[in-house]
Amino acid sequence: MRGYLDTLKVIALIALRNLFASRLKTLIVGGIILFGSLLVVVGTALVDSVDASMSRSVIGSVAGHIQVYSSKSKDELTVMGGMNMESPDLTPIDDFAALRRTLLGVPNVKAVVPMGLSSAIVTAGNTVDVVLERLRDLARRRLAGEDVQAAYESEKDHVRQIIKVLSADMDNVRKIQNEKAISQDDLAAAAKAASEELWAGFDRDPYPALEFLENRIAPLASDADMLFLRYLGTDGDAFAKSFDRMKIVDGTAIPRGQRGFLFSKWVYEQQVKLKTALRLDRINDGISKRSKTIARSEELQRWIKQNVTEVKEIMLQLDGQKTASFRRLLQGELGSQQSDVAKLLSEFFRVDDANFAHRYRFFYDKLAPQLELYRVRVGDMLTIKSFTRSGYVQSVKLRVYGTFVFEGLEDSHIAGELNLMDMVSFRELYGSLTPERAREVQEIKTMAGMKEVSREQAEAELFGKPDLGETAPIGRAGDEAEAVLRSLAGRQQREDRASQPYDPAQLEQGDVLNAAVIVKDPRRISRTIKDIEAAGAKAGIPLRAITWQKASGLVGQFVTMIRAVLYISVLIIFAVALVIINNALVMATLERMPEIGTLRAIGAQRRFLLGMLLVEALAVGVLFGSLGALLGAGIVGVIGAAGIPASNDILYFLFSGPRLHPSLSPANVIISLAIVLAVSAISSIYPGLLAMRVSPRQAMQSDD
């Protein structure tokens, strides 16, 4: 045995001396290997870190480890990263309790959270609507004899102020565009609203005037932007328990057994907040977090320009008192004699790098307290209208309990676009057969003398008769206004229901579209998926279970894509390295034919030569591969300490926060060295064969 080691030594000696003898070639080959192994170490470390952080993002926010849904579904489930508003068409699973039982029977399953994904367009928080509603309330109480005269007068002033703002705005539009830009009807309506006629009899009988204002004037205020809300119906408690990154920011969680709505803080900021304030926030972020300047950034300049021109949004909120207060504050701040508050606001929002910080503070300290910064406040009722699966408009009025974030993902659009709703309300909006509605259907059936109503027909039966249902029958193409009018009848009843608690057992009994599964051991996900599908089949619930990567849609595939790109580049680099090392060794073999022949003649077996070339290739591989890995580890260390800033929203989500701090795992280095060694070994095969074919006669260089 001892001889082996010594033989190896001499092989190594010859190999190393040969390498040294052709230094330049060795350096070129080594350089390529060094770069390759560096790329592998840095690349895999980065991708692994992104993978880990992204899986934290995805698993910790909505997806869980595994998503389960009915295998009868038409579409595939994606819970996030949906770039459009369309929710996937899923077939509901009827009995969540049975589903939960089945899933919890699978060994690795820790928790099951019921879910349903849908979206709705909500027209909430039109300033004029809000003001008119307040006025209506005050008028009613005043007529009822309550002492609300002062508030009533102030609100009345506010409405008249709004009409003035709207009229001026319409005039502007006509001036800027043309006479026909505003319809005659709207102009007439505005004129009527401003007329003394309308207001003369208001104190006595406000309702006709209010109705006119609500129907004709409120729609003119285009700040009634629609809110596109994607929401997740779930069991709030189970959700909070399983997704512990979820934190309430404002308000409270939806109390158990209560219907309610939680805004995602991101949606709340982006969609519900006063646009002017949102733009100021964005400018502030741009300057303080992304070190931009107003002077150089076109983006910031655009936001400033929008703030300067779009002051109407604020003007609509100002009643007489506030108008005066704003005038005084702005005149003081700007040192201006201008009395037109709209112009003062424009002037105030025309900021530059020098005064932005001060004005930003001034806005939030002095102006914002007098404004409704959010169109929907915590505690407000939110009416959500949604098309049910069978095409009817269903609406539910829900209390907004608060806002929430997923910790670490506060600024991520992808994680932030889902709002939360109690499962029971979700089922109603989705058109599921809740126990309440089942009862109603039963009544209808009794009345109509019908025997059976299938799930698909239940709604049609329930809402197909306007005089019976709480909601009017409106097809997809139905006129929105008509819908509103007809649903007025059911309004009171719905509000009552909104404040009605429900039996928490209902959460269990009804249907769900999908469910998130949290597992005990995340390494066994693929196994658990098989188990779940098998258990579903056995329990008569045909299930499809998918990993969080798949459930998170495009975003989830992102890391797979990066990994593919990385592996392909690594493949190319090492393919090149392979060819070059191979070539170098072939050259070396050809140059050394006499020497190899001599070695063969004096008794070296073929494998000795093979070993020699292998050692040569491996030596270069190990030396430069290790150097590359070491260098790569250093780079990862430096990047890890500094962190890679997430420059955009997608990166923010992938990094699971504002910075990615990649870390090195032994696997990164091991993989790199393994690849290098394999490439070295493979590249010495052909020259090895060549060397083995060298005849010992080569040593005899006689003239024979």
Add this chain to the structure above:
Amino acid sequence: MNHIVSVSNVSKNYNLGQVVVPALRGVSLDVAEGEFLAIAGPSGSGKTTLLNLVGCVDTPSAGTVTVDGKQTGQLSERDLTRLRLHTIGFIFQSFNLVSVLSVLQNVELPLLLQRALSARERRERVLALLDRVGIREYSKHRPSELSGGQRQRVAIARALVTRPKLVLADEPTANLDSVTGTNILNLMKELNQSEKTTFIFSTHDARVWAYASAVVRLADGQVQDRVSAEEAVRAGGLPTGRPV
């Protein structure tokens, strides 16, 4: 007397494309242990081919070559290599030392391939041998730092280090000046006598014949005759009469 090498009716053809070139034609030759045999002949007479066959780096097209009791034609490539390693030592015309190894390492190489001795034993034997061939002081040098004669001494040491029964030398003096050549021949002869190692060397240098115990003269791939050194020298040249 035992025959260390026995060549019997051997032919060797080389295929050069379509043409078959006969290098040896019906050669028979017995070499006794301890001989110091010269194979003489002009270029193309088949000297090197014969040495290749005897040295087990090639096998005959017809006939048999027996080395140390083994018929080479029946041995596998591996066994031939093993036979070379343990039984035969080679001395080449252009020395064929491994340029990246030191003198000591070059000489040690066959022992390493044999894997029979410990490091200390190897070292002792190598140094003793270097002492014997007179280049011990150069043991740490690279071949490129030595003169031709010194290099051939290294080659001789390498050929002898395994204590082979047979040493083959292919024109060992061809690349050396006459004084050095004579010294090398003296050394080889000395080792032949002291170690009882059989030497077979090819040469067309008439001065070398004087050292041989016998001279086998080849011409056109056939054995012309086998004469004593004296006869060969007296004949004054090669069988073809061509002066050297």
